[in-house]
Amino acid sequence: MSLKFIRQVDKNLALFDFYVRHNGKRYRERVRCFKSVAEDLHRKWLMGIFSGNAIGRRRLFETLDEYIQWSKAQKRERMFQTEEYHSRLIKEFFGDKELSFISRPNVQDFSAWRQSHGAAAATTNRALATLRFFFNWAIEREYLLRNPAIKVKVKGEVQRVISLEGWQILEILQAANENSRPWVFLAMFAGLRRGEIGQLT
Numbered sequence: 001m002s003l004k005f006i007r008q009v010d011k012n013l014a015l016f017d018f019y020v021r022h023n024g025k026r027y028r029e030r031v032r033c034f035k036s037v038a039e040d041l042h043r044k045w046l047m048g049i050f051s052g053n054a055i056g057r058r059r060l061f062e063t064l065d066e067y068i069q070w071s072k073a074q075k076r077e078r079m080f081q082t083e084e085y086h087s088r089l090i091k092e093f094f095g096d097k098e099l100s101f102i103s104r105p106n107v108q109d110f111s112a113w114r115q116s117h118g119a120a121a122a123t124t125n126r127a128l129a130t131l132r133f134f135f136n137w138a139i140e141r142e143y144l145l146r147n148p149a150i151k152v153k154v155k156g157e158v159q160r161v162i163s164l165e166g167w168q169i170l171e172i173l174q175a176a177n178e179n180s181r182p183w184v185f186l187a188m189f190a191g192l193r194r195g196e197i198g199q200l201t
Contacts, residue, residue, distance in 0.1 A: 003042045006030070014038070018045050018145075029100060031145045041145055048142075058143050061096040067134050086130035089114070099138060104148045107131060111154055121154040128152055164188070 006015040009032060016038050018029040027049050033041055048057075064087050071083045093110050094102060107128070114124045128149060135147040164172075169188065176184045 003038065005035075005038075016042075018042055020046060020049060022049050029145060032150070033146065044142060045145060058099050058138075059096050060094055060099060060102070061091060063099060063138060063143055064090060064134060067137050070137065082126065083130045083133070086127045087134075089127060090131065090134075099144045102148050104150075104152065107149045107152045111152060115154065124154045128154070 002017070002019045004017040004019070006017055008014050012034060013032050014035050016031045016033065018027075018031060018041075020027050029045060031038070031041060031045075068080075068084055068087050072080045075083070090110070093113055094106065110131070111124055111128060114127055115121075119127070131149040131152075132147060135144060135149055138144040139147060172188070173181055173184060
């Protein structure tokens with residue numbers, strides 16, 4: 001069995017190879033993590049293999065379904081619905097493969113697939129965000145060792161800027177009821193989203 005340092009990825013992260021033979025089978029995993037946690041991750045990986053419950057051997061569909069149930073219980077309804085929609089796209093593209101078989105190039109291919117079906121950069125990035133959240137959740141539960149969606153993002157996302165005339169602003173404020181008027185004012189002049197405004201209350 002071995003834990004082999006491959007190279008430093010950036011200031012914080014490094015790349016390692018985990019390798020072991022067990023019961024006539026070879027297991028290999030390439031992991032991107034902090035140097036300080038590499039040995040601990042390697043031990044957990046070995047324990048999973050020796051116990052017959054190797055980390056990363058779980059199937060995508062059952063794990064994603066479990067994540068979506070967790071999302072439903074923990075997140076706001078709108079976020080849950082978004083992630084549920086993205087989960088169907090993720091299943092359609094990746095199929096029911098083992099989690100450890102999903103690589104960074106696979107995630108990049110998923111991004112390209114979404115764009116080839118007409119998804120804008122912002123829409124594709126939201127789907128990628130769901131993937132990142134899912135993989136981080138799986139790592140926390142020791143279903144997976146690494147997040148292949150880290151830093152995968154579509155460039156060129158354009159932020160829309162809308163300019164309102166004075167009379168339009170006045171009409172919007174007059175249409176708002178007295179209780180919501182301060183929040184409408186914040187949204188227009190501070191650029192806060194609904195969720196950000198909600199955190200102020």
